[in-house]
Amino acid sequence: RPRGWRSSKDVAKILRGGTSLRISRNHELGSRSPAEVSGSRRAPAVRQVIARNVSTVSSDVDVSNHSSEDLESLISRLGISREALVVKPDRVQHGIGLIAKRDLRKGEELLNVPKKNWITIETVRNSPIGKAVEGQRPWGSQLLGSTLAFREYVQNEFERIRSEVLAPNMAIFDPSVFTFEAFSWAFGILRSRTFAPLTGEDLALVPLADFVNHGTIENDGKPSWELRRGSGLFGSQDALILKAPRDFKAGQEVVMDYGAEKGNGQLALEYGFVELPEMDAAAFLQSRSRDNFSLTLEIPEGDRFTDDKLDVAEINGFGASVSFDIAPGQGPPEDMLTYLRLMVLDGPDAFLLEALFRASVWGHISLPVSRENEEAVCTAMLDGCRAAVDGYSTTIDEDVRMLGAGIDDPRLQMAVVARLGEKRVLRELQGWFEAHLARLDQLEYYAERRLRDLGLIDDKGYMTPWVFKE
Numbered sequence: 001r002p003r004g005w006r007s008s009k010d011v012a013k014i015l016r017g018g019t020s021l022r023i024s025r026n027h028e029l030g031s032r033s034p035a036e037v038s039g040s041r042r043a044p045a046v047r048q049v050i051a052r053n054v055s056t057v058s059s060d061v062d063v064s065n066h067s068s069e070d071l072e073s074l075i076s077r078l079g080i081s082r083e084a085l086v087v088k089p090d091r092v093q094h095g096i097g098l099i100a101k102r103d104l105r106k107g108e109e110l111l112n113v114p115k116k117n118w119i120t121i122e123t124v125r126n127s128p129i130g131k132a133v134e135g136q137r138p139w140g141s142q143l144l145g146s147t148l149a150f151r152e153y154v155q156n157e158f159e160r161i162r163s164e165v166l167a168p169n170m171a172i173f174d175p176s177v178f179t180f181e182a183f184s185w186a187f188g189i190l191r192s193r194t195f196a197p198l199t200g201e202d203l204a205l206v207p208l209a210d211f212v213n214h215g216t217i218e219n220d221g222k223p224s225w226e227l228r229r230g231s232g233l234f235g236s237q238d239a240l241i242l243k244a245p246r247d248f249k250a251g252q253e254v255v256m257d258y259g260a261e262k263g264n265g266q267l268a269l270e271y272g273f274v275e276l277p278e279m280d281a282a283a284f285l286q287s288r289s290r291d292n293f294s295l296t297l298e299i300p301e302g303d304r305f306t307d308d309k310l311d312v313a314e315i316n317g318f319g320a321s322v323s324f325d326i327a328p329g330q331g332p333p334e335d336m337l338t339y340l341r342l343m344v345l346d347g348p349d350a351f352l353l354e355a356l357f358r359a360s361v362w363g364h365i366s367l368p369v370s371r372e373n374e375e376a377v378c379t380a381m382l383d384g385c386r387a388a389v390d391g392y393s394t395t396i397d398e399d400v401r402m403l404g405a406g407i408d409d410p411r412l413q414m415a416v417v418a419r420l421g422e423k424r425v426l427r428e429l430q431g432w433f434e435a436h437l438a439r440l441d442q443l444e445y446y447a448e449r450r451l452r453d454l455g456l457i458d459d460k461g462y463m464t465p466w467v468f469k470e
């Protein structure tokens with residue numbers, strides 16, 4: 001359910017984000033890319049946050065019509081020697097995956113797919129549809145904020161493409177083939193099969209490499225793929241290299257972590273699955289590493305300091321609204337606390353918004369400003385957390401029971417796993433701010449810090465006696 005958060009002071013508007021589900025006030029995501037929207041300074045304030053609906057976009061790959069001959073012919077068309085490959089694409093539980101042909105050591109090179117085999121923007125430009133799509137921006141690099149914004153964006157993009165590209169070129173784009181359904185499918189496929197750094201202008205689909213499925217890997221968090229730049233000499237060209245993120249035994253499926261930082265909501269949105277470790281239900285309920293909540297904070301409008309606050313936020317690289325990803329076990333990110341302090345800055349503390357402090361205020365408010373300010377931060381967050389938790393149609397316990405009993409519908413299962421993760425993070429965040437509220441008396445605030453900086457107070461908090469030198 002859409003739900004706005006208001007603090008008791010009516011200054012903090014904390015919009016419930018879930019998997020960062022949000023649309024702009026005027027529903028004007030329109031033809032602007034979500035990246036432009038979320039990245040723009042003073043973007044239209046985010047007014048509405050739409051309920052999580054992780055199942056509306058699926059990027060499931062339809063592999064029903066892939067035969068092993070198809071895979072063989074793909075490899076030979078790529079001009080890759082089958083014998084030289086240490087992994088081979090084959091059917092696995094989640095569509096197609098890469099199977100180790102022999103024992104593989106961590107760090108070993110698995111695939112080297114040279115650029116000539118990628119499907120890049122250049123490939124499209126040089127194809128028969130190149131002329132028709134000239135000037136179109138690539139998709140895939142934008143981190144789309146929400147499933148509904150995602151769908152709205154895809155719909156708007158399709159409408160734009162239909163009028164700019166499809167309708168004027170019906171001879172190339174048969175309307176019975178280039179439908180909205182086909183476009184949505186292609187969009188989902190592109191999103192789920194393209195990885196940094198091959199995004200944005202460098203967007204590329206890399207055959208074979210895009211068969212690798214996701215699995216959790218305990219490693220240093222480094223991606224298992226890298227771009228190797230060719231020198232251009234003697235035909236040496238860029239290649240995408242896939243490396244084994246750990247050891248694999250012959251016959252095992254090689255998997256890679258699509259992003260240790262990605263929560264289940266993001267995995268669902270981008271790839272159409274959530275992580276359900278193959279362990280018993282109790283262990284799964286204990287494991288919280290893919291829990292995630294994306295919280296959108298907004299500088300309140302109509303506050304007498306709105307303009308100054310926006311200015312401060314902007315100077316420090318933030319907009320009128322900012323989303324913070326909250327992961328379990330880490331408490332609120334520091335920048336989030338700073339932004340919150342700025343949002344609720346009021347009363348005698350507002351002197352920090354004077355032009356004189358413009359360059360230094362962010363540093364000052366990165367630490368507690370005053371008891372009143374810190375309390376307002378806590379109250380706003382606690383109100384917001386409670387409202388958000390109350391806004392779900394089920395409780396944490398109910399979700400846990402549902403999962404324990406087993407859910408047959410994979411989409412429902414995905415939605416329940418994602419929403420349970422969100423609620424657990426919210427509950428933890430609530431606990432953090434409750435504890436913070438209880439320790440307000442022990443914090444050091446701006447005024448004391450200033451005195452210390454001026455040498456007027458010592459480390460134990462005593463006023464330094466005047467020392468007269470002879």
Ligand SMILES: C[S@@+](CC[C@H](N)C(=O)[O-])C[C@H]1O[C@@H](n2cnc3c(N)ncnc32)[C@H](O)[C@@H]1O
Binds near residue numbers: 095210215
């Ligand atoms: C880069 S492709 C991987 C190859 C894909 N399995 C295929 O058949 O072509 C990413 C897609 O594979 C599927 N996938 C990858 N890892 C998965 C996992 N751990 N659980 C469920 N589906 C997964 C999802 O549909 C995802 O969008």
